[in-house]
Amino acid sequence: METKLxxxxxxxxxxxxxxxxxxAEVIRRKQEEITRKYGIDLKIVGVADLPGxxxxxxxxxxxxxxxxxxxxxxxxxxxxxxxxxxxxxxxxETTPTNVENGGPGLTHIITALESxxxxxxxxxxxxxxxxxxxxxxxxxxxxxxxxxASVGGAMPIISLIKDxxxxxxIISIKGILNGTCNYILTRMREEKLPYEHVLKxxxxxxxxxxxxxxxxxxxxxxxKLVILANSIFDRNVSxxxxxxxxITEITLExxxxxxxAGYVIKLIGEVDxxxxxxxxxxxxxxxxPKDDPLNVEGTLNVATIKxxxxxxxxxxxxxxxxxxxASAVLSDIIGIYM
Amino acid sequence: METKLxxxxxxxxxxxxxxxxxxAEVIRRKQEEITRKYGIDLKIVGVADLPGxxxxxxxxxxxxxxxxxxxxxxxxxxxxxxxxxxxxxxxxETTPTNVENGGPGLTHIITALESxxxxxxxxxxxxxxxxxxxxxxxxxxxxxxxxxASVGGAMPIISLIKDxxxxxxIISIKGILNGTCNYILTRMREEKLPYEHVLKxxxxxxxxxxxxxxxxxxxxxxxKLVILANSIFDRNVSxxxxxxxxITEITLExxxxxxxAGYVIKLIGEVDxxxxxxxxxxxxxxxxPKDDPLNVEGTLNVATIKxxxxxxxxxxxxxxxxxxxASAVLSDIIGIYM
Numbered sequence: 259m260e261t262k263l264x265x266x267x268x269x270x271x272x273x274x275x276x277x278x279x280x281x282a283e284v285i286r287r288k289q290e291e292i293t294r295k296y297g298i299d300l301k302i303v304g305v306a307d308l309p310g311x312x313x314x315x316x317x318x319x320x321x322x323x324x325x326x327x328x329x330x331x332x333x334x335x336x337x338x339x340x341x342x343x344x345x346x347x348x349x350x351e352t353t354p355t356n357v358e359n360g361g362p363g364l365t366h367i368i369t370a371l372e373s374x375x376x377x378x379x380x381x382x383x384x385x386x387x388x389x390x391x392x393x394x395x396x397x398x399x400x401x402x403x404x405x406x407a408s409v410g411g412a413m414p415i416i417s418l419i420k421d422x423x424x425x426x427x428i429i430s431i432k433g434i435l436n437g438t439c440n441y442i443l444t445r446m447r448e449e450k451l452p453y454e455h456v457l458k459x460x461x462x463x464x465x466x467x468x469x470x471x472x473x474x475x476x477x478x479x480x481x482k483l484v485i486l487a488n489s490i491f492d493r494n495v496s497x498x499x500x501x502x503x504x505i506t507e508i509t510l511e512x513x514x515x516x517x518x519a520g521y522v523i524k525l526i527g528e529v530d531x532x533x534x535x536x537x538x539x540x541x542x543x544x545x546x547p548k549d550d551p552l553n554v555e556g557t558l559n560v561a562t563i564k565x566x567x568x569x570x571x572x573x574x575x576x577x578x579x580x581x582x583x584a585s586a587v588l589s590d591i592i593g594i595y596m
Numbered sequence: 597m598e599t600k601l602x603x604x605x606x607x608x609x610x611x612x613x614x615x616x617x618x619x620a621e622v623i624r625r626k627q628e629e630i631t632r633k634y635g636i637d638l639k640i641v642g643v644a645d646l647p648g649x650x651x652x653x654x655x656x657x658x659x660x661x662x663x664x665x666x667x668x669x670x671x672x673x674x675x676x677x678x679x680x681x682x683x684x685x686x687x688x689e690t691t692p693t694n695v696e697n698g699g700p701g702l703t704h705i706i707t708a709l710e711s712x713x714x715x716x717x718x719x720x721x722x723x724x725x726x727x728x729x730x731x732x733x734x735x736x737x738x739x740x741x742x743x744x745a746s747v748g749g750a751m752p753i754i755s756l757i758k759d760x761x762x763x764x765x766i767i768s769i770k771g772i773l774n775g776t777c778n779y780i781l782t783r784m785r786e787e788k789l790p791y792e793h794v795l796k797x798x799x800x801x802x803x804x805x806x807x808x809x810x811x812x813x814x815x816x817x818x819x820k821l822v823i824l825a826n827s828i829f830d831r832n833v834s835x836x837x838x839x840x841x842x843i844t845e846i847t848l849e850x851x852x853x854x855x856x857a858g859y860v861i862k863l864i865g866e867v868d869x870x871x872x873x874x875x876x877x878x879x880x881x882x883x884x885p886k887d888d889p890l891n892v893e894g895t896l897n898v899a900t901i902k903x904x905x906x907x908x909x910x911x912x913x914x915x916x917x918x919x920x921x922a923s924a925v926l927s928d929i930i931g932i933y934m
Contacts (some may be wrong), residue, residue: 279603284763284905292763367732404759412905418752418760421931421934422760424634424926424931425630425927426923427629427924461694551889555887558889565923567622567626567919567920567923567926568913568914568923569750569913570912571751571912572912573909573911573912574889574908575906575909577905579907582906585761586907588764589760589761589763590766591763592762592763596759596762
């Protein structure tokens with residue numbers, strides 16, 4: 259629909275793990291289509307990983323990014339210098355989540371906003387620790403801080419609520435926000451195999467990490483709940499405010515008892531805005547009726563959003579995967595210019 | 597977040613059926629909250645129904661709307677004069693769907709756009725018959741024509757795809773878009789009661805209309821598919837291009853056979869953008885695996901959106917109800933100013 263010259267949108271990607279490289283790939287794959295449909299011309303002018311950053315104002319090729327990632331080419335400058343000094347519009351922050359202190363991601367995001375750049379991130383740590391401060395900084399700079407990829411991967415939830423359910427009061431959000439736990443519980447139930455066995459299988463298939471504790475102890479779900487609490491319910495909570503139980507104690511017997519009664523057991527995160535009975539912010543294994551929309555299988559994520567006008571809205575999608583997370587990052591990028 | 601004076605947004609509602617009155621109620625209920633959150637001040641300056649329109653530039657009270665609807669007060673002017681001559685920003689068009697010729701809704705929408713007003717509608721007829729022409733008119737006037745409420749009621753689908761999945765190529769959409777059929781098939785399966793019996797029950801409960809043929813013959817689903825085909829897949833199809841079968845021939849025996857094999861039978865609408873094997877645009881009863889996200893119960897609607905980056909995204913919500921439809925209208929209204 260745009261007939262005027264496309265608007266140049268220069269991007270840096272900080273963190274070349276699976277998600278960061280996924281974003282680079284998706285931008286490359288979709289570049290022409292995005293220019294045609296939205297009138298913006300996306301160009302990756304810098305990428306950064308542990309050693310520092312490589313930059314090219316004319317756009318970095320796939321080859322240049324690969325060579326830098328593999329260590330064949332050296333860095334041009336430090337990551338913070340790239341964020342501050344290279345002219346560009348958006349910093350995509352995809353370094354690993356650190357919920358102890360926010361990790362380098364927190365510094366990256368603050369530096370980017372202070373350098374008057376928009377930020378799109380998949381990194382849960384900074385949002386779980388400093389949500390209010392970061393949003394205030396973004397607002398004071400007139401910049402956007404978007405983070406759809408941080409909760410639910412490709413499953414839309416943040417912008418679904420803010421845009422599509424605008425005008426609705428949001429009463430609560432309840433769902434499965436961790437695909438690894440859902441996979442383990444699904445396989446245990448279906449194959450009648452014990453927890454340890456299925457965990458090992460999940461690790462072999464790359465679904466669970468070598469150290470699975472963040473997922474199976476419920477901490478990953480807790481961090482995502484904190485992001486929802488602060489961004490959707492305007493609460494001011496942090497990771498340690500969440501009541502957390504994981505799935506490590508779930509037995510085959512418990513799954514069978516539930517099954518006989520028409521239920522499945524799922525690791526459910528629940529958050530609300532607080533009501534007469536106090537506020538809810540908890541992660542726990544819970545019974546879900548088999549015919550409830552929350553009963554989704556395998557690695558899927560799901561969330562039921564309880565609203566005052568639209569009733570219950572449920573959304574289901576892939577919670578993980580580099581291209582899936584990159585899809586959420588890309589929608590956030592486009593959203594800045596729509 | 598807005599501290600400047602709220603922007604006055606004057607609205608007329610054309611069609612005072614359940615949805616139109618729902619919109620009036622929701623605006624009244626949410627007025628202050630919307631001003632606070634979005635910085636817009638919604639004011640209903642006119643409402644129209646069969647006799648014509650009543651208007652008040654200072655805003656119509658609930659009482660004034662009720663009295664006009666009940667015939668206690670007479671019209672001030674014709675509906676078209678209100679659309680053309682009363683100063684306002686948005687026409688909300690909620691007259692009943694007519695797929696033969698678009699009904700009065702088509703004229704209302706054209707008149708509104710030609711009078712340089714935005715249009716938000718729940719009316720499927722004009723969109724199913726003249727989508728391209730209406731969108732061209734809106735674009736040429738620099739106005740928005742939004743229609744989230746026309747497909748899936750409160751279940752977000754149009755803006756979910758356009759906004760939250762921006763950047764994704766949409767491969768296909770498949771779902772249950774008619775709550776009446778879903779209710780009938782669910783009750784037949786659960787209670788082992790024949791079609792005629794459950795239809796009667798649905799009519800008594802106000803879920804099916806006195807003349808249920810639009811729903812049960814699949815025509816309502818077909819019209820919604822046409823809207824998705826034209827708005828999401830840029831196709832140029834109309835109602836008669838849809839291959840349609842309804843649920844009137846579904847027997848208890850068929851449901852039992854399906855059940856034994858691990859399936860349910862649902863009335864499924866499916867549309868895609870066309871591929872090597874040709875284009876799909878059809879409504880038919882189909883087997884759905886019991887553990888598929890499309891297997892939702894009762895009057896719920898559901899759609900699975902197949903995308904090239906995000907994978908499959910499924911959304912579930914209430915497909916009908918005046919407040920639910922009004923929720924979609926309200927989100928569209930707010931979306932014009934965000």
